[in-house]
Structure formats: structure tokens, C-alpha cells
Amino acid sequence: MRRILIALAATTMIVGAAAAQTAETTTTETFVTAKPTDVLSYNLVNLNVTNNANESIGEIKDLVLSEGQLTGYIVSVGGVLGMGERYVIVSPKAVKITALKHDKKWTAVVSPTKDQLKAAPEFKYEGRWKR
Missing domain, CATH: 1.20.5 (Single alpha-helices involved in coiled-coils or other helix-helix interfaces)
Structure with missing residues (x-):
């Protein structure tokens, strides 16, 4: 026993x-704990995007998450004052995000030209993604 x-x-x-x-x-x-090098989404949405020639491309309008990972930035391209703009999804690897500490600003730079971005496949806010 x-x-x-x-x-x-x-x-x-x-x-x-x-x-x-x-x-x-x-x-x-x-x-989890946020690291000092991490970026919050509010720093990215509506951030102006330029290319390597310092030409204005558009703005980051949204983030694409897949299985908890950032897989793309939805960027507005073309158009004037929001008229005629279209959206493309750009890989995070193709966008260089930098924080300018002295100005407390963020920058986003992509390597494609305006014409390459205009020719990219269009993303539309419809169906599941309708706003």
C-alpha cells in the first residue's frame, strides 16, 4: 500500500x-516585447513613397499580413490629388523604410520607376478586401 x-x-x-x-x-x-528597431503600422500608413530618383511615387495605404507576417505594402500610384490613382502591392523586401531621428520622420524608398509601378498588377479593394 x-x-x-x-x-x-x-x-x-x-x-x-x-x-x-x-x-x-x-x-x-x-x-512579446517590441524592440527599438521595430516599426509600428501607424508610422507606415499614409507614408509618402519615393523612388531612388527621389520622385514621389505615392503613399503606403495599407499593409498585407499573411499568417502573421508582413508580406506586402499596398501603395497608391499615379493619379493627381487622389483622382485616377491605383494600388499595387509591393514586397517589403523592395521597400527601404528609414527613421530620421533628428526630424522624427519616416521615409519609404522603392527602386522601381513610376512607369514600372504603373505597369504592375493592380490591387483593388473589392470582395473580401472592400473597405
Whole structure:
């Protein structure tokens, strides 16, 4: 009888320790800490975009997230004062985002020319993405 109680107590301790480790793992995966180099979305939406020739391209209008990862920036191109503009999705790898600490401003630079962006596949806010 004594052996059964000792075995039961040992089993309970092992199961309890395993459960505690699982709970701890879940807690650390739930919360993260923002690093000083991280960028918040409000710094990006409506940010003017230029190309390498310092020509104004448009603005970042939205972010595309896929399975929790940033997969694209929706950028307005063409048009004047919002008339005739269209949207294209640009890969995050093609956009250089920089914080200018002294001006407290952000910049976004892409390498494609205006013509290349105008020729890119158009993204439309319709169906699932209708605003």
C-alpha cells in the first residue's frame, strides 16, 4: 500500500511539472516585447513613397499580413490629388523604410520607376478586401 502511495505521489509530481512547463511555454509565446528597431503600422500608413530618383511615387495605404507576417505594402500610384490613382502591392523586401531621428520622420524608398509601378498588377479593394 505504501509503495502505491509513493508511486502515485511521484506520478502526480511529474505530471504537475510537465503541466507547469506547458503553461510557461504558452505564456512566453503569447506576449512579446517590441524592440527599438521595430516599426509600428501607424508610422507606415499614409507614408509618402519615393523612388531612388527621389520622385514621389505615392503613399503606403495599407499593409498585407499573411499568417502573421508582413508580406506586402499596398501603395497608391499615379493619379493627381487622389483622382485616377491605383494600388499595387509591393514586397517589403523592395521597400527601404528609414527613421530620421533628428526630424522624427519616416521615409519609404522603392527602386522601381513610376512607369514600372504603373505597369504592375493592380490591387483593388473589392470582395473580401472592400473597405
